[in-house]
Amino acid sequence: MRKRASPSCSFPRPARRRRRCGSRRSSRHGGPSGIFCKNPATRIEKEPALRYIPTGNSEGVFVKFYLYTGNKLERLAEKFISLVCGSLPADVFTPETVVVQTQGMAAWLKLRIGDSGRIAANFDTPFLVNFINRTLEAVFPQFRADFERFSTELLPWKICRILEREPERYPELAAYLSGPQAELKRWQLGCRIADLFDQYQIYRPKMLEEWRAGNRPEWNDADWQKRLYLELRGGHKGREHYFSEFFRLRAVPPGALPERVTVFGVGTMPPLFLDFFLKLSEFTVVNFFYLNPSREYWSEQYSDFEAARLVARDGGTLEQFHDGNPLLASFGAQGREFFRHMAGMPEVIHPEDGELFEPFLETSGDGPDDYVNPTRLTALQQDIHAMFRRGPEPDGEITGRRFDFPPQDRTIRVHNCHSARREIEVLHDQLLELLEDPELQPRDIIVMAPDINTYVPYIRSIFGQGPLKNVYAVSDRSLRRTSRIADAFFELLKLRHSRFEASKVLDLLHVPAIRSRFGIEAADLDPVADWIERAGIRWGVDRNDRLANCTVGFEEYSWRQGLDRLLLGFARETVPGDLHSDGLLPLEAVEGSSSVLLGRLVSAVERISALRRDCAGSRPPQEWSELLLKALDELFLPADEEFDEFSALRRAVQLPGRQAAAAAYDSPVPVDVIEDAVDAALSPAGRNDPFLRGKITFCSLVPMRSIPMKVVAIVGLNDGEFPRRDLKLGFNLISRKIAPCDRSRQAEDRYLFLEAILSARRNLLLFYQGQTARGNDEFPPAIPLGELIAYLKKSAPFEETRHRLQPFEFSYFDRNNPNPDARSRSRENFEAAETLLASLRRGRPPEPEAVPHLEPAGIAAISPQELERFFTNPCRWFLNNRANIFLFNDEEDSGDVEPTPESVDRLQQYLLKTEIGAFTLDELDRDTQYRLLRRGNRLPVGHGGELLFDEIYGTVQKLPQSWRDALRNRVPMTVSLESGQLRIAGTIETAPDGLSQHLLFYSGLKPKYTVRAGLRHLLLSLMQREPVTTRLLTFERGEPKEHRLDAVSREEAQSVLNTYLALFLEGQQTPLPFFEKASQACFERGLEAARRAFTSSCKAGGITGDLDDPAVRRCYGPDSFDDPGFTEALERCARILLGSLELKEVEP
Missing domain, CATH: 3.40.50.300 (P-loop containing nucleotide triphosphate hydrolases)
Incomplete structure (x- = not known):
């Protein structure tokens, strides 16, 4: 019987170095006859139920540490079930204590018990550390209080308090803790030190004991750690002290420990914990189920790198280490150290049936060439288990045969x-x-x-x-990385570093829990986004917020100004050009029941901005927790399936306040510290998954x-x-x-x-x-x-x-593909692969899904304005009104930045000219016009916006007086005409006598203007019995240019209108090929010019082709000109719409 001296301290004994035994196999399982023995002959075949360990005095102790070891958890579980279920405790209500490292292992073990026909009831499955702490508390009642004082939850706050109040005692840390964000750096350093001290208690307890005894640290630059540790400890005892006391125990209080403790499925643990269970076995039965990857004595299996380092240190040759499986040597370093420590514990009892090794496949002998029906997987596993190696050795010798697995072996x-x-x-x-x-x-x-x-x-x-x-x-x-609610909470906190951009607020309103709190539905987000765009809201809460962000205070494009304009537009009847007394320009965008939604939007923005404002400055952690908990309740209303996440978030927000209070820390800190603490609390994996x-x-x-x-x-x-x-x-x-x-x-x-x-x-x-x-x-x-x-x-x-980049590569669906691992069963990807393969065979890229050819629309009546919108962009009309397809153009997004003079594009300049022109016709003076546009968020801020206004204002003022008079005197005329089965009903604006009309466009002549003028000319000609004229004024390079359509007979007008309407009806079944640039080029210069205008694009130079329009691109492609049907329709449309009426230029 082996003996050991009573430990003089609580720390692991140094493991004795051992050489690997030869291949030792039992007759039953192919396992060793003594896996932890140097010499199999020294093995005691039948172990006693208890092992007596003599000590240095007249007394001895009995050890009840039973080691069961195996390479498969299934065999260990079978033995555990027979052992536990075969010997029930005297009190059936006493729980069975099974120590595990993960709840996953506990769940699997309970399933195995259920599969065996037994009931897994009354099982206590604590984690390793929790069980040890619980045991120490049962033996030493004061342990819990001392442990909580030094817990990793409270320690960071205590460290922060010491470093904040006594920085002169730790000059080594002064350089790091100085400068900006000192509080956050102090907190993060406290967290790192707390974690490190916790590791010292487990892996370096002797060092801590030496510090408490007054010994100097081994390294001079570690003296500050000693001082900090002792100051944190004060007069209280550390966990290392209780371990030391536990190892000196001769008896424990009655009922303090369970009758039996099982440690199941452990492959490695800190040596201190292993010695703890060995000592525990003096007072209660400890069954230790050890998962060991190999049946051999493998404590000196080293990787090539480790072997080279040992040879350099101790001498010898590398060849002496080339014995064993290289994967076990390379991957098993951590388990090897634990195995060596286990082998150095002669007190352990090895039951006769305690070695539960089982080969991964049948063998006909003891060598690596004796496998029966191996697969690639089982051969690999058996090589590791038996510590075989295969392949060439350094001396050129081949070890182990190469297998010839069949192609269907894909294990x-x-x-x-x-x-x-x-x-x-x-x-x-x-x-x-x-x-x-x-x-x-x-x-x-x-x-x-x-x-x-x-x-x-x-x-x-x-x-x-x-x-x-x-x-x-x-x-x-991790709740922090997978929960949308948690992510939204941190985005709310990040707003303190932002300019409160419109897009960020809208993103928050897309979070269902936030939206629900304010009663905003998902369908409400589109009108809300439209209001924000029309109100010109870009960033900033108000003038004061702007002043804090960019040192310039202005209201334009802010949330406060935009929302006030919306509220004012709803609350009072407005007159165009009417400014409110405080300079606000009402915006009529909300009416009727939409006012309820506007009120909810205002409440949401005000509450979010209030939290942003509250996050400024510093507060004690307790106040931060209270404030953020209140914000959570005011900003979130989780759905039933989100309640667990929300509850976990609330608990995480409460933690900093509670922990700081327990640590007596009440100094003000910025919210950055609380944010980091909550982030850390939410980052670990959830235990209830x-x-x-x-x-x-x-x-x-x-x-x-x-x-x-x-x-x-x-x-x-x-x-x-x-x-x-x-x-x-x-x-x-x-x-x-x-x-x-x-x-x-x-x-x-x-x-x-x-x-x-x-x-x-x-x-x-x-x-x-x-x-x-x-x-x-x-x-x-x-x-x-x-x-x-x-x-x-x-x-x-x-x-x-080696897989392809895309899952729809057609090789994944090729029946002749020789690699079964490169095949797919996705129908969606199969359909995409078919499209890709067909396009490659045609020699051109795949096209978008074809636009459907629809049945006639059955339209009975249409207004002149709807006809004009149709001919402005027939492709967009078809997609929106017939195919119910709406495309978003990224370039139309105004973003989160107010416009600058350089960013105002041609379309925006055209809209500004139109607004200034309307103001001019209303005889508003220059200053009033500028003030209205500025307060309506239509101009860039500052002097640059005024310069842009003056430039456009000067262009508009070139409008002839005769045109101003004519435009002011226009009156609406009712239109009601029948053309086949289609009726045109609505109004157009004409001169008071109804015999002329004037159309004004603040840009160069375009096909859509020509069609609009022609359409109105035809309608007016059919409504009057006398000859009518239509005048069209455009601006070419900033100068006005007048065009005229002369009178036509009613018969001709009816004929041309019928062709227009025929094209309209055609465009209800398929997109009409009439384009802004290609149609004009086709009419004037032919098809080749039309092709170039259709496809050419140079956005950097402000030149775009028709294909740059998403609607056109969805309906047609660059190869559409190769289709004779397309080119014929293009020429026909251009000829009818641009050539049926002669538009004459009027000399000035």
Whole structure:
């Protein structure tokens, strides 16, 4: 029987170095006869129920630490079920304590219990740290109070209080904490230090004990950490003290501990925790179920890099390390250290049936060439399990045979994709294929990612529709990164750094929870956006807000001015050109019941702007929590399905105030500190997310999450992203002197990858982004994945699947495609691929979906103005009025910036000329006109806007007096005409005698003006029995130019009008090919000139072709001129609309 001295302190003993034993296999399972033994002959075949450990005095202790080890969780679970269910506690109401590292493991274990025919009831499944803290509290009643005083939740605030009140004691930190945002930097530094001190308690407890004993730190620049730690501790005891006291215990209070404790499925843990459970076994039974990847003694399995470092330090040759599986050596560093620590614990009891190793496939012997019916996956797993290696050795010798797997062996698949979205698209196709097997169910599939939050939007988009819509669940989501409510809350806080732009406020109103709070429906957003555009609201709350943002106070284009104009326009009857007493120009945009919506909009904007204003300055954390909680209730009304998210957000907002109060911190801080604290509270993965609920499970790659599944998929195995890098703080004392089993993110991720490989029972799917979307530049996979691929190629021929950029590549649907991993089952993508393939065969790009050819509209009556709008842009008319298609032109968006003289384009100048012309006809003076346009947000702000106004005003003043008189004297004339089955009814404006009309346009002559003048001339000719004339005035290069249409007979007028109306009716069935530029060019210079005018574009020079119009582009393409039917219709329309009436230029 082995002996050990009573520990003189609570810290792990240094592990003894061991050499790997030879291949030792049992007759039953192919496992070792003594996996933790140097020499199998020293193994005690039958262990006693208790192990007596002599101590340094006359007394000894009995240890009840039972170790069960195996390479498959299923076997460990079987033994756990038989052990626990076979010996129930005396009190059936006593819960069974099972310590796990994740709730996912607890859920899986309960499912296994249910599958065995038993009931998983009254199970207590605490996390590892929670159980240890709970035990220490049960043994030491004062532990809870001391632990809470030094908890990572309160510690940052305590550190901030010390650094704020006594900065002179920590001159080492003065340089960092000086300058702008000092409070935020102090808070963030406090969080880092708090986390570091928490790690010291677990991984460097001896160092903390030495600090408390008065010893100097090992490093001179660490003295400030010692001073800070001791000041934080004060007269209270730390967790390391309670560990030390626990290790010295000889007895515990009755009832303090459960009768039996099971630690299940653990692959690694800090040495301090392992020693804790060993000591715990002196007082209660501890069953330790250890998941061990290999049946061999593998504590000296080193990667090539580690081996080279050991040779450089200790001497020897690299050849002595080339014994064992390279993947186990490379991926298993973290587990290897834990295995070595376990092997250095002779007190552990090894039950006779405690070694539960099971090979991954049948073997006919003990060598790597004796596998029976291997698959690519099981061969890899067995190589790792038995510590075999394959491929050439450094001396040229070949170890292990190469397999010749059949093509249908796709048990391991590696997919090289362009983006995260493509990874999920390919995964979706792969799972659809696998689920065609009736023996595979969605619950048998797990999909992991280094960070699942990156993939949540794509998972929802792709799996949220189609056959897998209701058979997937996402776990480990960070509320901060996946909740729309949380995102909206932080966007509200960010408004304090913004100019309060119109677009940002509108984006917030698109959040359903905010919209609901103010009673605004989704259908209300379009009219709200229209009001904001018409009111000219761009940014800024009011004049004072502008003054704070740009040191210039002005009301134009602000929210206050725009909303007041809307309210004033609704509240009072206005006269054109009438300014309110305070200089406001009423805007008549709201009428009737829409006033209710306007009131709700005003309430929303005022509440949002109030929060923005409240976020300025500094307040104590408690006040910030109260203010933000009030804002949440006033700004959000979550739906039923959003209530959990909203409740979690409220709890996160409450935390800073509560924690600061508990830490006695009441100094004012900016909201930046609270924002960072709430962000940190919402960032961890949610604990209540669904896991193993009978669906495909998506989750993050975290310790002990790699539970056995038929199909295991891992996405995001990208170079530089996996494994995660250890970004150590410069003052982290742990990283200065590495000890066995120290936590390393990189080593942890490698071990998780190893566990995932070993947990797949049927298929292993691996994905990485190895190509760029632009240029197809190649990137290597993550280093662990690259090592795996290299090993697979040594074992057998193996190639990854290199996917295309788009899911609708026709090769995915080619029956002759030799690669089954590069196929798709998406009908939507299949239809897109058909279109793509057809277009390539035609030799030109795919066209948009053809505009439908519709049945006659059945229009009975139409007004002259509607006819004019039709001929202005027949394509837009057809899409809007017949096909119900509305296209948005990005260039029409005015953005969040008020106009400048340089940004006012030709269309805006034309509209300004039209408004100034109307003011001129109303005989308003220059100053009044300028004031109206400025207060109506129609001009750039400042002197530049006045200069632009004067330039346009000067052009308009060139309007001849005779034209001014004629335009002022126009009177409406009723039109009522029958033409076939169509009746034209409405009004047009004519001279008082009804025999002439004047049309004014403040730009050059265009086809739409010609058609408008002709149409009105024909209508007036048919309404009067005497000859009529129509005069048209345009401005060419700023100078007025007059045109005239002479009288025509009623018969001719009727004939021409009939052709116009025939084109109108034709345009109700298909888009009429009449365009602003191409039609004029066709009429004047022929088809080639029309083609150039149709397609030519130089936006930088202000030159656009007809195809720049989204409506035209939707109906026709650049190759439309290759269609004889199109060119014939184009010539016919141009000839009828531009040549039926002669428009004569009038000499000045």
